[in-house]
Amino acid sequence: MAPQPQRSLGILNLERGEARDAMPLVPPRGSLMSSATYDFPVISETVVGAWVDLVVPGAPELESACVAAAKRLVERGAVAISANCGYFIRHQAAVAAAVNVPVVSSSLLLLPALLGQLPAAAKLAVLVAQPKHLSEDMLGLTDPFARARVVIGGIEDSALVRNENMRPPPPTDMADIEKDVLACAERLRGSHPDLKAFLFECTAMPLTAPAVRRMTGLPVYDITTLCRMTLASVA
Structure with missing residues (x-):
């Protein structure tokens, strides 16, 4: 039997380009991405194409990528989903409709x-x-x-x-x-x-x-x- 994924907080992450595949630094306690902030595991999935200069002004074409990333997070064990930019709230309704866990995008x-x-x-x-x-x-x-x-x-x-x-x-x-x-x-x-x-x-x-x-x-x-x-x- 395959092991069950660990229950985690899932984060929809911004596109970081070259930094995307780099060895991640340990985020400090108090930050969104730190497990120490919640005493609970944090996992993330990059929303493909979600550069800040597109997310902040609003790019409707990113909605399907947000939904796809949210579904991957749930498959990996996310019991709730947030996002690494408050402007992802534009996709709140679509993501919440696509997964069976609470979504708090902003x-x-x-x-x-x-x-x-x-x-x-x-x-x-x-x-x-x-x-x-x-x-x-x-x-x-x-x-x-x-x-x-x-x-x-x-x-x-x-x-x-x-x-x-x-x-x-x-x-x-x-x-x-x-x-x-x-x-x-x-x-x-x-x-x-x-x-x-x-x-x-x-x-x-x-x-x-x-x-x-x-x-x-x-x-x-x-x-x-x-x-x-x-x-x-x-x-």
Whole structure:
């Protein structure tokens, strides 16, 4: 009898080109791709053709590749599926319909619930990599009052965004990512004193969450928050 695949968190991964077949570095605790973040195995499958410069603006032709990668993850033992870019939320419905495990493609899925946790007059900041490509339907909000409570901030001029839009993308120093995220969070707090929480869309941001919490004293949610919650319900 063939051994059963190990129950794991499956990640739909971006295309990395030459780095795709390189020996992977051990991702640090707190990052999306680290098993140590969840005390649970993490596996990944590359979505063929899913370069950042296609995923972020939106490329409908990637949907079939997302579905195929999700099915491979389930075959390998994934009990839940997430994705290594918040903009994969555009393919949430298709992937969820194609597999029999929970799919949490983006931290943006948390947005309606987080607004319900805050006072009605409070605002929530969503930090994204490239705000110009964030469409209203990705926020999942149909109530104009709820939408008015959401502030969007971005790191579009950062080293991370410049690097990730290359093929293949070179690594970005975490110190640079943290500096840009902190600067964005500080700008948003200065402009919106009624801000009461942050939600990170970008999957490179979770490692900066502790620094943002220390600086602002506010809750910070990200894709690892959603993955941990999902794993707690199925693992």
